Amino acid sequence: MSSTVLTRTLTAALGAALAMSVFTPPAAGDPPGHAPGQSEPQGWELADRIRKEVQPPRIPQRPFDITDYGADPNGDRDSTDAIADAIDAAAEKGGGKVVVPEGEFHTGAIRLRSNIELHVSDGATVRFSQDPADYLPAVKTRWEGVELYNYSSFIYAHDVEDVAITGGGTLDGQADDEHWWPWKEEPNGDGGVIETEHRDQLFRWAAEGTPVEQRRFDDSKLRPNFVQFYESENILLEDVTLTNSPMWMIHPVLSENVTVDNVTLDSPVGPNSDGVNPESSRNVVIKNSSFDNGDDCIAIKSGRNEDGRRIGVPSENIVIHDNTMADGHGGVTIGSEMSGDVYNVFAEDNVMDSENLDRALRIKTNSVRGGTVEQVYFRDNDIPQIGGEVIRINFQYEEGDAGEHTPTVRDIRIENVHSTGGEFGLYLLGYEQSPISDVTIRDSTFADVDSPMELEHVDNLRLENVDINDEHYDEVIDAGAAD
Template sequence: MKTAFLLSLAACLGHATCAQTPAALPPVKTTAFRADTFSIARYGAVGDGQTTNTAAFQQAIAACASKGGGVVLVPPGQWRTGPIELQSNVNLHVATGALVQFSERMADYKLIKTNWEGLAAVRNQPLVYGKNLENVAITGRGILDGAGEAWWMVQKGRTPESDWKKLVASGGALNEKQDRWYPTAQALKGTTVKEAGVLTPEKPNIADFEDIKDYLRPDFLVLDGCRRLLIEGVTFQNSPAWTVHPLLSDDVIVRDVRVINPPYSPNTDALDLESCRNGLVEGCSFTAGDDGICIKSGRNEQGRQRGVPTENFLIRNTTVYRAHGGFVIGSEMSGGARNIYATNLTFIGTDIGLRFKTTRGRGGVVENIFIDHVTMKDILNEALLFDMYYMIRDPSPQVPGSKERPASPPKPVDESTPQFRKIYISDVTCNGAKTGIMVRGLPEMAIQDIGIKNAVLRSEQGLICIEADRISLKNVALLSTQTDPVMEVHNSRNIALDGIRYAPGAAVLLRVSGPEKAKSITLTNTDATKARQALELGAGTSKKVVTLPRK
């Protein structure tokens, strides 16, 4: 198997197709359940939309587990409940016509020690939770509704005036600017606390966070430290925070799952695979208020100490309609990510398409990522983004009216320096984006070994490549409306631009700058005569660092 993977990687380095690379992944161990069925109705549950059925859910799950496992059936009806805790060998089956409505009462959820955005933290318990389980599933064609509107902050600028007035009149609390509404004064107070909910030596206990409990929104589904998981067929909607969150789990299958969260619901990632090994995601449909498909592995020193990458995943045949990013790695990737294959993805209306994000302090290595056959439409910002300055202001902003980028001093390289390398993308189309491709590494750590081939990207800007090494574009159409330049390469080396297509009449095809770092930039199999100027050099940059096609 190791040999097969190395052969696949070699093929990608040679710009051959990566379609066969998933064969290198280890098989995913699957779930299996006894045929015995335990209907929650047998334990007193009433599906009238009024009765609270928390005890009935837990009694059915406990009975099922005690008999060696099986299926806990949620039949058609509207079933109100508080948080649910799963057990090993239990398949919670939400039947077609069943709506599981989680409680909107914050008091129904207790604070627990858990993990949030890659750090040890205190949060309200997840709506559905399992820890250290084996052979567990949530299946069926029913709907689980998280009542997230009871927890979310609402921004005035994103809300119709009539709805805003009704919201304010209903109670809750407003911030000082009167432009953000919070469901309770506790929820508002949480915004004033730095790293709210994060466990520290000064705040090591759950009781230390009771005064901001309402701010610490729960995730929808968390399966922590589990093995052999199946999430199939169900719809999750209106999550208070992250939606489907396998954590430190092995052999994960997410199949035919729908996530529906409103566009401005905060932190409602659809799927977060955090420090998980061996899995399959397929046939899903996601709409979220934050990222869609997310690969994570812990944040900063805690993530590095955990040292568990997300690895060996195949993600395919999935659509993300509205989200911050369609397919995302980071920014909490301090434990690394590797051997991930994604194919047949569609992004419609996401802020960013393929999104790789990190920043100084994270550390971690993201490598051996293979993506092909991606279709995008109406992307708000970048179609393809590799960014090591996530949530940080541009370190070298351009002076208005100048094309020169000011110097950005490097910092020492240590374990907190993140790395992106060996990422290969092919067969991509994007109809509408602000920027086709943006690569922005650190002065002390270039983004390395990125291969993009067979792409058609219609956008305002074409390529922006900063602090990069060994970047290859082959058979890429950059159909940008801003053509001064079509491609910008700054402080980068070993850049191969092969078979580039662009709109005729471009002002400048390629601009190269960075006299100290620019090296070995080649443009081949490209008709540079269609541009008014083929090459523009930044101040002090030698023409010798660039090789243009022969006329």
């Protein structure tokens, strides 16, 4: 394991700083992410504070080798019960390091407990069952921003603290063209798609206010996530490789103090295989990791529509640095499930390099989703290749302007960003009643784009020492409706 898990400790001051509950949204009039009445750092000073405060969990390093509990390193027998027994034994001792040694292990759902580190050693591969029954009974989860009871994620933790997944081994979800992925398009016999049918039912229940306990999908076609931490804190994922995911790969929900460090997220083929999706979570650092995904590399979320507004917990204080991103719909994305708001997002020193990466920075919403996004900082990111828009903020995502929850996007700061290729340098589409406002771009170049800008309903776009193709910009632009 990482030597950091046990040896680092939180000081009393840092513990107090992180003691603010993720379940309490900021009071009206207070800066997002800040305790009422306190004077707190802003901008990149806040990012530095977040980096210092988000520390690894403290977990006893007493080892519990899963083969001692009957796990089969040859992959001939199912090891689900043996892994569970090792986790239980460690938990009964007050916590420990559950070791997956070199070998190949087959398992169903893994349920983590407090004070447990799941260490997947170099040379170890954990292959997850392709049988949906192995992820029952249903657990409380979120699916595209809506609460329900559905299949367990492959690795699931609820209401835990001090938990980690580490090691140089591989977690293989075994999703492929015959398992999990086809649910996205599997016909229901009536001209529709089974997953869409179940998805629509879930969204109807949320809109009608059906209690979460009654939103049960015990035999559904709603694909599970790969790794999910729900209502948990002090979380570390370090050094592991995740591949072949059924859907979203790492999904902290209503959680706090999360570190993703040197993780490889390799699932470029499957649908909706986002890399890391913090949702309604606070104090998250994503660093030194490699992304190659069939959807967004990183997507920051806070719940969808009525459910997001009912829970009302934003995602805030997210720091993303020193990552590499290849294929994906977006490098750093906010939305589209952002009804609970997103504040204080920082991305720097990332490399986004693929003609199959559609956007570098993307914010997507509409008046059905609603929500506020503010204080987004994006600097020193290198973009040698890009497929679509370098910066895309779009209020016309999916439903367009069809609801009563007008979104707000403001206070976006972009510095020292250099890109080559793509369809647009800037693609900003707001609403007349709610323009995208206060976007500053400075000391940046967008070379060889097909079109420099597409702007609609944008207020106070400040371009300072910006070059797009062969044109230099030092000006403030206010844009109304497109011609």
